[in-house]
Amino acid sequence: MRKLVLSGVTICLAAQLATAQIKLPSPSPGASVMQTIGTTDLTVTYSRPSLKGRTPFTDSFVPLGKVWRTGANAATTFTTTTDLMVNGKTLPAGTYAILSIPAEGSATLIFSKNKTVTEAEYKESEDALRVNLTPSENSEKVETFTIGFSDLTDSTAKMNFIWANIKATADLKVDVNANAAANVDKAVADKPDDAAVLQAAASYNLSKGRNLEQSLSWIDKSIAKGETYRNLYVKSQILAKMGKYSDALPLAQKALSIGQTSTDGAFPFFKDGIEKSIADYTAKLPAAVPAMKNMKGKKKA
Incomplete structure (x- = not known):
């Protein structure tokens, strides 16, 4: 009986905390990365899942060939303050949800006009842009999913998606x-x-x-x-x-x-x-x- 009472108390406490919107630790903590290229400001906001002994891009964990929100929890968002070239294709200034479709030896990076979209709600008709990426093996095993920028000039940069031993990169360019x-x-x-x-x-x-x-x-x-x-x-x-x-x-x-x-x-x-x-x-x-x-x-x- 006591066990049942404790379980009820625990459930009530969890419900109260959720209703009160109290900030608590998350297994996939939120992150935000900002980068300026020339006069263009880029911002990525996402949640960062960790491996915890799992292998990504398998049937049981982020399966190949299926749309992935490219992070965890809420949709991963990407904002550019000016028009931007991604792998040679134009992405108009604005805020988008980033999704991806990992595959064997390749990946599709998607910028969706639906900023809150998740895998279940995804519609290709809402795409603002999609480009193909060629993943490569990363020299170090990265435990926590990471999105970042590198190889900066005043008009170009690389946006990197890194997890486990896999790294996929999109080439970015602005008309500075x-x-x-x-x-x-x-x-x-x-x-x-x-x-x-x-x-x-x-x-x-x-x-x-x-x-x-x-x-x-x-x-x-x-x-x-x-x-x-x-x-x-x-x-x-x-x-x-x-x-x-x-x-x-x-x-x-x-x-x-x-x-x-x-x-x-x-x-x-x-x-x-x-x-x-x-x-x-x-x-x-x-x-x-x-x-x-x-x-x-x-x-x-």
Whole structure:
């Protein structure tokens, strides 16, 4: 009788804890991994089952040829803040559920538009993207299922799925230049009168040789709110990029003069660059002026 009473108490206690949503240890604890590629933020949220003496990808544990939620408990989710290439195929920006179909010597990675989908509810019609992976043997036996990122550059990375002695990898790529340019345009649209934003946007465009006329307009607005050696130097560089060395030279000279009398501790890092630009612009003036005269002479003839 006492045993029955204890069992009843245990069941009631478990029900109360579940209702109260008290956080308790989980056999497959939750995890979240975040990674930035260029200007793109990626986030994976999943639960991590452990082997505990079992062998995955067998009939009895994560069977081959069947859809798997690629983790445990709730659906594994994947978020990308910009469009992303996965094994050469485009995945639009958004949040998806990650599922997979392990097979002998291969695997299918699925991004589902149904963010809460599980194996029983999965519908191929809800796929946003699916790609094929080729698993390989991992050098070390990994006890707990792991999703992570490696081999990072400013536009690429690998997303790795590792468990037991198996590792499957998806190649990720972002168009970092297009994303950065879109961020620059949005920043100016959001703060069209912010001198620092205008200067940074013009400087970025200058570094990419992009929309120089627009950049000149942006830096002029920044200068109108107050001359600094930085915004004057940016304008001189834009003009030089446009071949207008006679206009660029006095601006670079003024930037050097203002910088030398400023209290900005960062100026020493700019000084050599400004001085070099002054020398470059000066050297190019003698060649540019005769060329303009010759063009005028031909026009009169």
